[in-house]
Amino acid sequence: MTSRPGSPDQAAGTPGWTEPSQWSDAAVGRAVQAGDERGLREAFDRWGPVLHGLARRRLDDQDAQDVVQAVFVSAWRSRATFDPTRSSFPAWLVGIARHRIADALAQHYRSEVVTDPEQLHRGEATGPVGPAPQDAAADRVVLLAEIEDLGEPQRTVVRLAFFGDLTHEQVAARTGLPLGTVKSHLRRSLRRLRTRLEDDRAAR
Incomplete structure (x- = not known):
């Protein structure tokens, strides 16, 4: 296979190799899917702040940070399930984030709902x-x-x-x-x- 500039298919130092920061979003997704840790680091740098902002709308700052960490752990562990024909890599991350945010909110509410209202x-x-x-x-x-x-x-x-x-x-x-x-x-x-x-x- 011929490697393309902007893709993670080449090793550092080879002709045409580019820094991960120059990869396309799709290339970052392919790198993560292939188990390339450079892709995971670039994904965290590129979309971590966005996911934190999404989580921060519903959670406090510490819980939002925990959600972001959990998203990338989940993404790495389940990278083989990412299907670029069904969604873009950023959209896939957002989907994981929404589930993690819902989990955090549900945990919070479970603690509150069972509390006696009068107390x-x-x-x-x-x-x-x-x-x-x-x-x-x-x-x-x-x-x-x-x-x-x-x-x-x-x-x-x-x-x-x-x-x-x-x-x-x-x-x-x-x-x-x-x-x-x-x-x-x-x-x-x-x-x-x-x-x-x-x-x-x-x-x-």
Whole structure:
């Protein structure tokens, strides 16, 4: 096979060899798929900031950094499954990132939904009781779908409190709602989410 400038098919120092930073996006994808660590490093440099920004919309900075790391670990381990005829390499990475973000959000919500709403209202949170590992994916789908079904302003209040890790007072300041109203929305929303999760588990 004849190597092409801009592709990872050649060894360093050979005629026509180019730096990974000069590779096309498709070439980076081919390099990762072939197990070339130069491709993985270039992919991290090229798309890591983009994926971090995507994760940061829903998670705090540390969780977003963890998501980015997990994305590239997953991409490397599952590189053989990348199919350039179905999607571009950046789009494939974004798809992995969306799953990782959903996992992080579901883990966060599992910890919150099982908390007794009255104790949460008083600031006396109980310890979380997580589901069995095999139920995690199903819980994620149920919780995220139910959150999206919340009406406004409940959905915004829940997102600010748990996606943004804001206190009740900060949520009230951000939304312009009275503090008592914010607490009421959170209390009712948590009850709804917990009930929905329990009903779904009972039906499995």
